[in-house]
Amino acid sequence: MSTQTEETVDDYKAFNTDEVDTFQPTRKVTLKTFRFNAETDYLPYYKHYEMEVGKDELILDLLNRIKWEHDGSFSYRRSCRHGICGACAIKVNGKATLACKQNALELIDLFGEELVIEPSSKKRAIKDMIIDKADFWAKHAAVKPYVVADVVARPEHETKQSIAEFNNFLDSDLCIQCGACHYSCPALEVNDAFLGPAALNAAYRFTVDTRDEAGDERLAITAQMGSGVWDCVKCFECAEACPKDINPIEKIGKLHNLQFVRGVAESNVATRHAEGFLRGMKKTGYLDEADIVTYSEGYLGMYKHLGTAMRMMKVGKIHWHSGIPFINSIPKIKNLDEVQKLIEIAQTHKL
Ligand code: SF4
Ligand code: SF4
Ligand code: FES
Incomplete structure (x- = not known):
């Protein structure tokens, strides 16, 4: 145990005499952190921040500590702190990470005591961890990510759905649009036109919704060569990256199948x-x-x-x-x- 860690334990004991038995020692970590300001910097650079990390700290806590204890200009997105808003997606040592869900010590166990903190997509960085997600949102919008239906102005009863019909899209509906899958997808890295796993997951979600009437239109959009489901290389990186265990590649496989089932597939x-x-x-x-x-x-x-x-x-x-x-x-x-x-x-x- 390092001297610094022992000092931290002593400090902690002095302040928390009742909790000494449950105290877990901290680990020293270096955060090699991507820094870039599109308004002032020509190239990005990395800054190193050292800190002691406790067992309950999340990656988001470490980002907060960089900002609060080291450099107030450090910028990142966060809002809910409960894995719901999708704002805090970044990469740690290249691994897509939802900062507010990821325990820091788990990643230190995995990668060692230097964590490389980077935005989800370095080429889209605006300021530090903040990226321009315009391509993500445009692709999402392109698949009509909503129920398309002729709604009666004053319906007399609800639109019923069986539990099985609901379960068809339940997990895909859990998407928080964090972009972790999108910015981990190698097919997208080499093909800007590819819709990407998150948009295709959304296309699946609304296509199998029994209330929706635009399924065939969506299937035709996702069947396009160059941008649709056939351009996925089935590497499963999106499934690995998704913090909500949605498994977008599984939905892409289902869209393949739906194209045949509904007769939308063209011979190519x-x-x-x-x-x-x-x-x-x-x-x-x-x-x-x-x-x-x-x-x-x-x-x-x-x-x-x-x-x-x-x-x-x-x-x-x-x-x-x-x-x-x-x-x-x-x-x-x-x-x-x-x-x-x-x-x-x-x-x-x-x-
Ligand atoms: S499986 Fe397909 S969509 Fe998912 S990351 Fe790989 S290429 Fe992209
Ligand atoms: S599918 Fe998962 S990784 Fe992709 S945007 Fe939705 S929640 Fe994020
Ligand atoms: S802050 Fe909302 S998902 Fe992390």
Whole structure:
């Protein structure tokens, strides 16, 4: 135990004689903190703040202490302090964190005694932790995140919904629009047009609401190539980042399915790729990667992947015996007819 920690314990004992038995020692932490003022700074920089952190302190407490004890100009957003308003989302050592929900010592256990405090998106920083979330809100608005319905001015009874219908969207409705998933999404980093996990979660939430009448319109918006569900790379980073355990990628998967169920899906490389999985399974019971490529991109389209295929073969990622396009080289599994029956029962829509 460091001298400083012992002094802190003694100080604490002097003031809290009744509580000495329950006291837990503090840990010294360095907060390497992103600082930037878009009005005055050309480039961001990092400042280091040292402090003793107690077992009950949240990351938000540490932000408050930077501001109150070290530098009053340090800026960040917070409001509810109860994980409800979504204002305090930042990144700690690259991990999306809701500052008012995250215990600081847990992160010190995870990352060691230097915590790197950064805004959710450094390229959108306005001042320190405060970012410009305009892209987040614009994408949210683009999916009509509200119930669209012809409402009678003076209804005579409520619009009823069964518990099962309500449960269909209950967890997606818990979104607090913190942006943690949005600013952790690698697909968005490379494609500004992509709607992102939070907007797609909202699209799902209102599309499956039985009171809503704009589901097909929303599905058409989210089916767009370049911006919709097919541009998600299914990395699950959004599920990892979400402080409300919403699992946006699960909702994206459901939107894929709804596009087929409601007949909104159009034949394109992405939808044929999805259907190609089934096609291969139906033929042999195995996943036939080569067949998926030829089915989704056509024989001509396939040639653009030849270089990649050769490189993959060279490093042992593809083997000749695992399937050559045009040649039925994949064996069939036993009981293939049972798999085919299951596919027939489960399949909702064909392109
Ligand atoms: S799973 Fe999709 S939406 Fe979620 S973070 Fe990855 S690419 Fe983005
Ligand atoms: S889905 Fe989760 S991480 Fe994304 S904005 Fe909503 S609450 Fe935040
Ligand atoms: S301050 Fe409201 S969610 Fe953290």
